[in-house]
Amino acid sequence: MQNYKIIKVIIDNSQNNQRLDVALANNISTYSRSQIKLLLLDKKVKISNKIINNISHKVKTGEIYTLYSPVKNFTHHKPQNIPLDIHYEDKDIIIINKNSGIVTHPAPGNYDNTLVNALIYHTKNKLSNINETNRPGIVHRLDKDTSGLLVIAKNNDSHKIISDQFKKHSITRKYLAIVWGIPNIKSVSGYINRHHINRKKMSLNKNLKGKYSETIIKLIKSYGICSLIECELKTGRTHQVRVHMNSVNHPLIGDKTYGLNKTSKYGKEKKFIKKYLICKNFKRQALHAAELGFVHPKTKKFIYFKSKVPKDMLDLLDNLSKY
Numbered sequence: 673m674q675n676y677k678i679i680k681v682i683i684d685n686s687q688n689n690q691r692l693d694v695a696l697a698n699n700i701s702t703y704s705r706s707q708i709k710l711l712l713l714d715k716k717v718k719i720s721n722k723i724i725n726n727i728s729h730k731v732k733t734g735e736i737y738t739l740y741s742p743v744k745n746f747t748h749h750k751p752q753n754i755p756l757d758i759h760y761e762d763k764d765i766i767i768i769n770k771n772s773g774i775v776t777h778p779a780p781g782n783y784d785n786t787l788v789n790a791l792i793y794h795t796k797n798k799l800s801n802i803n804e805t806n807r808p809g810i811v812h813r814l815d816k817d818t819s820g821l822l823v824i825a826k827n828n829d830s831h832k833i834i835s836d837q838f839k840k841h842s843i844t845r846k847y848l849a850i851v852w853g854i855p856n857i858k859s860v861s862g863y864i865n866r867h868h869i870n871r872k873k874m875s876l877n878k879n880l881k882g883k884y885s886e887t888i889i890k891l892i893k894s895y896g897i898c899s900l901i902e903c904e905l906k907t908g909r910t911h912q913v914r915v916h917m918n919s920v921n922h923p924l925i926g927d928k929t930y931g932l933n934k935t936s937k938y939g940k941e942k943k944f945i946k947k948y949l950i951c952k953n954f955k956r957q958a959l960h961a962a963e964l965g966f967v968h969p970k971t972k973k974f975i976y977f978k979s980k981v982p983k984d985m986l987d988l989l990d991n992l993s994k995y
Contacts (some may be wrong), residue, residue: 676716676740683735692717692729696737703741704835707802716740722978736814749778749808751793758823759977764807764970766791766824769979772956774958776813776822791824800831811835812908817926820847820961825969833969838908843903844965847913848981850988851922852935852951852959854894854903855901857993860916861886864909873929874911884908887916895992897944898925898951902962913959925988926954946995954988 680902681699693712697705715723718738731737755771770776770787777788791799791809799809800827811834812875812975827830837843865882867873876885886906893900899922903913917923923931939948965976981989 676742679739679741681737681739683731683733683737687731688733689730691727691733692724692737693727695731696739700725700739703706704802704832708739711739711741716742716946721862734828736955737890742982743801749792750784750789751797752789753793754785754787754790756790756794757815759979764830765963766795766826767977768822768824770814770819770822770961772817772819772905772982772984775816777807777810788823790974795826798826800828801827802831812838814961815911815914815959817956818959819979819985820959821964821977822961823964823966830969834966837966841907842961842966843908844976845908845961846963847903847905848897848960848962848985849901849903849913849917850951850954850985851901851917851923852898852925852931852938853922854899855888855889855891855920855922857920859886859888860920862916862919864912870953874909874915876915883907883909885912885916887913893989895947895989897938897941897947900989910952914957923971925951925958927957947992950988950991950995956984958985959987960987 679700681696681844687695687698693705693708696708697703703843709727709767711717712725712727715725716739719735750798757767759769761768768787775782778786788808788810794809797827801808809826811823811825811831814820814822825834862876862878863880863887864874864885866873870954884907888906890900890902890903891899905912914924914927918930921934923934938944960982963978965974968975
């Protein structure tokens with residue numbers, strides 16, 4: 673049987689006529705507005721024993737709302753002694769340098785050997801539980817085959833404060849990527865939503881469908897057939913760098929989802945054939961979350977972290993330099 677945490681909220685004068693989701697989120701510091709919406713849609717909010725699930729409902733002074741929040745239980749996720757590359761840790765956060773090949777959190781078909789399993793072991797399950805039951809501590813994610821920096825929340829207050837910074841796009845994030853061709857653009861922007869056919873992919877459009885996205889592009893070095901670039905995220909959307917670079921015909925080296933039909937042309941030039949084969953044999957998308965900066969949830973000071981380019985990407989660049 674599901675256990676619930678019961679939370680009562682009394683609407684005061686300052687909140688009169690506010691939207692219900694806004695008023696409840698402002699009253700409960702450990703819950704985000706999106707979580708409140710989920711509780712409403714799941715019929716877990718009542719007033720006078722009457723279920724209310726209208727997110728836009730306007731509240732009135734003195735009303736009392738009762739929320740039934742499912743109690744999170746992470747015991748079904750195994751703690752696993754998986755090595756972690758920890759760049760920083762205190763009582764509130766952990767900065768992890770994730771290796772490529774490891775999944776961030778458990779999901780259907782992949783419940784073990786994830787970063788979450790390793791974190792549960794490392795912290796003795798002292799992680800935020802503000803998110804869904806399969807994502808303790810996870811504020812943001814990296815794709816399985818993307819390496820680099822992640823911030824982990826060890827308590828709910830830290831999780832909410834950092835999550836709010838992500839929502840306001842005040843987090844500094846820079847990625848290093850190796851892409852096909854030589855980009856001559858300064859930025860890519862548009863709206864990202866699910867691909868209309870392949871729901872595992874995302875697509876970029878200018879029709880205001882989905883969520884706005886923007887990436888600043890800086891060319892670091894050209895290798896003729898490909899380039900090392902820096903991507904500064906002004907927003908953080910699913911597959912953002914991969915989708916953006918594919919949209920301008922410079923997909924990431926090794927990306928098995930985006931741009932496969934755009935790479936064969938580089939193998940037609942004899943002078944690039946060796947470089948082409950080197951790039952084609954790279955086993956994952958050449959993407960690394962290299963820099964991460966944000967305001968610490970407790971000290972309120974801006975902190976900044978950098979991660980070196982991983983060995984596989986360095987080896988790729990070294991091999992390309994030989995030809």
